[in-house]
Amino acid sequence: MSATSAGAAASWWLADALADEGRVPPAPALAGVARADIAIVGGGFVGLWTALALRARRPDLSVALIERDICGAGTSGKNAGKVHGYWTSLPRLARLLGADAAWEMARLGSRAQDALRSFAAGCGRDIWWREGGGLKVSAAPAQDTAIDAAARAMSTLGAERYARRLSRHEVRDICRSPSLREGIFYAEEATVHPARLARALRAAALDAGVALHETTPMRRLVVDNGTCHIEVPDGSLTAGRVVLASNVHQIGQLATLDAGLSRRFMAFSSYALMTQPVPERLEAIGWTSPVSIVDARSFLHYSRRTPDGRLLMGTGSGPIARGGQVEAAAMTRDAASLARCERGIGRLFPALAGVPVAARWGGALDVSSDRFPVAGSCAGGRVAYGFGFSGHGVNPSWIIGQCLASLALGQKDEFTRSPFCTRALPGLPPEPARYLGGCAIRRAILACEEAEEDERRAPALARAVAALPSLFNLTIGTR
Numbered sequence: 268m269s270a271t272s273a274g275a276a277a278s279w280w281l282a283d284a285l286a287d288e289g290r291v292p293p294a295p296a297l298a299g300v301a302r303a304d305i306a307i308v309g310g311g312f313v314g315l316w317t318a319l320a321l322r323a324r325r326p327d328l329s330v331a332l333i334e335r336d337i338c339g340a341g342t343s344g345k346n347a348g349k350v351h352g353y354w355t356s357l358p359r360l361a362r363l364l365g366a367d368a369a370w371e372m373a374r375l376g377s378r379a380q381d382a383l384r385s386f387a388a389g390c391g392r393d394i395w396w397r398e399g400g401g402l403k404v405s406a407a408p409a410q411d412t413a414i415d416a417a418a419r420a421m422s423t424l425g426a427e428r429y430a431r432r433l434s435r436h437e438v439r440d441i442c443r444s445p446s447l448r449e450g451i452f453y454a455e456e457a458t459v460h461p462a463r464l465a466r467a468l469r470a471a472a473l474d475a476g477v478a479l480h481e482t483t484p485m486r487r488l489v490v491d492n493g494t495c496h497i498e499v500p501d502g503s504l505t506a507g508r509v510v511l512a513s514n515v516h517q518i519g520q521l522a523t524l525d526a527g528l529s530r531r532f533m534a535f536s537s538y539a540l541m542t543q544p545v546p547e548r549l550e551a552i553g554w555t556s557p558v559s560i561v562d563a564r565s566f567l568h569y570s571r572r573t574p575d576g577r578l579l580m581g582t583g584s585g586p587i588a589r590g591g592q593v594e595a596a597a598m599t600r601d602a603a604s605l606a607r608c609e610r611g612i613g614r615l616f617p618a619l620a621g622v623p624v625a626a627r628w629g630g631a632l633d634v635s636s637d638r639f640p641v642a643g644s645c646a647g648g649r650v651a652y653g654f655g656f657s658g659h660g661v662n663p664s665w666i667i668g669q670c671l672a673s674l675a676l677g678q679k680d681e682f683t684r685s686p687f688c689t690r691a692l693p694g695l696p697p698e699p700a701r702y703l704g705g706c707a708i709r710r711a712i713l714a715c716e717e718a719e720e721d722e723r724r725a726p727a728l729a730r731a732v733a734a735l736p737s738l739f740n741l742t743i744g745t746r
């Protein structure tokens with residue numbers, strides 16, 4: 268089989284990464300009966316970082332990784348490649364878990380940033396790692412309050428050095444657009460070519476001695492007498508421990524192992540488009556540095572430029588998966604979400620409206636009930652899981668990879684003691700209330716944010732429904 272995949276067809280990044288590495292064939296599918304000390308399911312960032320951590324910490328243990336497609340074909344090869352830890356969410360973390368836990372998580376995010384930087388420098392490939400910082404900016408008068416509140420909260424927490432308040436004039440030094448108002452600059456942020464990163468991690472895992480099997484979907488996982496059996500189409504893999512790193516696809520699997528977990532997360536979707544190279548148009552608005560730009564909506568527009576002068580524009584406003592149906596067309600082919608990406612260009616950067624588009628795609632997001640990732644174990648500690656990146660996983664997947672390696676090895680350390688492993692996730696309403704309520708709230712928030720962008724007052728009903736999650740003290744769906 269050639270190195271093509273559904274993911275390659277859908278994401279500009281993966282197609283580019285595969286072309287760049289020169290048609291590397293997939294690793295052989297698993298056929299027959301195999302054994303490993305630890306088996307990992309899923310070859311995205313999480314599975315690959317976990318595999319590397321396991322081999323680095325315990326070279327005496329055998330590690331096998333199965334991937335249903337090719338490594339990087341999931342969301343790891345589809346995202347915007349904005350890389351940052353938790354300074355942007357420090358105030359929300361502090362409200363949720365207290366200041367100490369918030370700082371601990373943010374410092375682990377900085378550790379992850381260091382690990383990514385050093386991997387980029389040492390992996391022997393150009394994965395387009397660029398450190399330019401990230402700008403969160405108000406793009407409508409109604410968004411000014413979010414910028415003010417974030418700046419005030421960072422100052423209350425004594426974290427101003429991680430988030431510099433920028434005047435409208437200073438924002439213009441980054442990008443000249445009549446839509447952009449005041450902002451906050453997060454210096455730690457970087458950008459990367461996400462699919463090249465995933466493929467470089469794959470190469471590193473092979474070099475580290477991981478037994479990799481691509482085009483090998485797990486059909487069933489059975490834990491029996493302390494041993495884990497993974498069924499695949501042409502054989503099976505037996506292991507002492509299993510790490511589930513299959514992102515939204517572990518929802519169903521986890522529900523069978525631990526029913527309580529199915530109330531802890533949902534699948535949303537995010538959409539992006541990549542333009543043709545337009546370096547002269549970006550230069551004309553002064554956007555020459557690798558700073559990425561997001562607006563201050565809760566269903567935010569995210570954007571960045573690439574080293575070859577393309578613009579990526581995305582929106583986190585895609586549909587919700589009904590009852591965990593993560594393969595539904597709404598997760599990858601929602602015309603309304605793609606239209607919002609296109610409108611986002613005209614809205615944030617009017618001078619770029621109508622630039623030719625090279626590719627459009629969407630992907631499912633694993634959203635946890637507090638919108639931060641979590642790692643844990645079930646089946647008597649035999650199965651470790653990590654999920655809940657909630658649209659922010661490039662940097663945190665390193666942290667969760669370390670947590671999963673520690674859980675699989677039974678190690679108690681700074682990762683397993685961190686809030687990523689120890690905090691309790693709130694429960695979400697049961698289905699179908701979760702899906703129906705989620706859809707109503709999503710529609711209401713979109714209506715409010717679109718009205719605010721046009722400087723109109725949103726309909727009263729939309730405002731009332733959008734306020735419900737805060738009233739009920741939920742952390743998901745809040746504005």
Ligand SMILES: Cc1cc2nc3c(=O)[nH]c(=O)nc-3n(C[C@H](O)[C@H](O)[C@H](O)COP(=O)(O)OP(=O)(O)OC[C@H]3O[C@@H](n4cnc5c(N)ncnc54)[C@H](O)[C@@H]3O)c2cc1C
Pocket residue numbers: 308309310311312313314333334335336337338339340341342343344345346347348349350351483484485486512513514515516536537538539581628629630631632656657658659660661662663664
């Ligand atoms: C459009 C979009 C934009 C985003 N932008 C950003 C961003 O700019 N910055 C950021 O930090 N995050 C972003 N994210 C989120 C980020 O991409 C994810 O959080 C991250 O890639 C998750 O990595 P993962 O390894 O958990 O998932 P994945 O990369 O999806 O890996 C899971 C793998 O498991 C495999 N798999 C599934 N089921 C099975 C099975 N039964 N057997 C074997 N293998 C299986 C899949 O094929 C897949 O390769 C974005 C997401 C999307 C969709």
